[in-house]
Amino acid sequence: MTERTTLDKKSPKKSKQQEDIELIAGDNSLDFEMYRNTTVFVTGATGLIGSSIIKSLLYSNQKNSLGMHLIAAVRSTNKAERIYGKLLERSDLELYIGDVTEPMVYKGSIEYIFHTASVTASKTMVEHPVGTIETAYQGTHNVLELAREKQARGLVYVSSMEVYGRPDSEFEYVTEKDLGYIDISSVRSSYSEGKRICECLCSGYVSEYNVPVKIARLAQTFGAGILPNDNRVYVQFAKSAIYGEDIVLHTEGTSEGNYCYIRDVVKALLLLGYKGEKGEAYNIVNESTHMQIREMAKLVAEKISGGKIQVRFEIPESTQAFGYAPIVKMKLSSAKMRGLGWEPEVDLQQMYERMICDMMR
Template sequence: MERHLKPEEECAEGSMQQDDMEQIINSNIDFEKYRSRTVFITGATGFIGSSLTKSLLCANRKKNLEIHIVAAIRNKEKARKIYGGLLSRSDLELYVGDITEEIRYEDNADYIFHTASVTASKMMVEHPVCTIETAYRGTRRMLEFAKEKSAKGVVYVSSMEVYGSPDPSLSVVSEQDLGYIDIENVRSSYSEGKRICECLCTAYASEYDVPVKSARLAQTFGAGILESDSRVYAQFAKSAMNEEDIVLHTEGKSEGNYCYIRDVIKALLILGYSGNKGEAYNVVNEESHMQIREMAQLVSERIAKGKISVRFDIPNSALTFGYAPAVRMKLSGTKMRALGWQPEVGMEEAYQRMIHDMKKRIGAGK
């Protein structure tokens, strides 16, 4: 696919992703903390990693921050597709390697964002050993690297799945309210992997004074999602675009916690220089909390304007699709908001922005 960029833009002209980045750099983030620093980002070809990388490139261009951005990747071809002409910029450097192996980077790394992770549910079910190994070994390598470089700030991108099934009597779930995880369910390879990584972060903060914080992300989506993304929000958006009914393979009673990508990137950048080391922070828009079936209905009625319906086709085993167990949980974002962060984009706007961006990319590829 050809990229239609103006020389001064990081994304396609008129894209919502570009608009998001412009709004990020005009927010209350203290970008001076990053001025003339080196920022090392793992998983830089993933949705979160690439969005963070491009946002910092945009900040450089708009604010003359002279940040040196190191995008850690495994696949050069994938990086070329995502970054295109941006790879010729002097403020962007590719580090090619497997994050589960020793990080051999000679220069400074002042801030480190560890976003690399297995994200496909099917992968978690079919390759649970790899899922756990990638999580633990990758995070251990990243923390050793942060210790070696005396990093000023480190952010580990965790997940709300660390909570498992919390106490259903809780009206809201805060960072200390961890619940039950069934370790005999292979899908738990992801959630248990995230838990041990957070424990590792706490250990490095305590024993080696590594200034690492864990960002427990709610389900994150929005403008710029990768074309390969097959998670529920992408499926719902494609159904709306194609005017096809939404088909749920569960009863849809699991309560979802969500956050738009722009708000997530702002939270990560704030955590880079603030927050308490060794601690975790929920990153969630509490106003977007809803059941999967409610989200499907919202897309059907308000995004697709009633042109599609919601249908159910439930298999005998949830493992058929690798879905996480249904849970009742409403995350609290109070702790993160105390750092000056505020989510802005609600569910309906998130879908509108994401679909606008998806349609624009489809048009560009014709």
């Protein structure tokens, strides 16, 4: 039986996000026994990555009777209610209401922490660079202190491929040691430099306090379950396909993208919770998805929309207002993460198909 075509208006009964959650729970490469009878604390739990971790663990908890207790750290109760709905009625899910920039106080034990909270909108990075850096540093400091206090078994810090800046062009594949140049005079660097200092802070907590933190350097992550207010480039391309509108690029589109599907990312993060070396960074990327932005736009126009839309270029004199990241030519290596037994499964076309299927429900 073939998967329903992307732009078919008749959505299946089960969402692609739910399919992903069930596939994660049934994945034999993950040892869910490591999470049995533990408390798992997730920051940024109303974001795509944080909410996907919570929902996946809730399903696994119920399916396998793991006895887990999940804590979703959020700033907005209303947003949490929109994202989790009836799941909030479950006894194994607890909301922690607060801002990560404030000290975290929790009376019970915590065995695992996934720190996914971060500024993610490019426009915010440009308009509020101070807040972007403060959220990154102070939030990560507070999470590390919580892990230290609770003597957590595992902490995963979600970083970004943007820590690489502009690596040396001689690298065929960029590994975890190949950091490049970042222009610290650019306000957009508030995000990438914020991630770098947080990684340095993680290393400090490993060395000085033996906090078992692993660093996950994520490629651009999207897929089923994307949030309605997400307006990043891949969502804009998807909306163009859905509404039959041409894709308009405001740059030459020569920057090279590295991507990974949300299901594959969640599996990698859950694996890092209990596996990998503390203090080490791991690229999480599907190497087969590497391509230029203009190539991705062409894929959406030709493969996803069936040639019903085109790619057009309308390049203004200045793109600063858009908050775009600097042009980067970089192909990330996932060899280190694959060495732990992880393998990405979903290619770029499938990523769009599954995301759009849920967007149209």
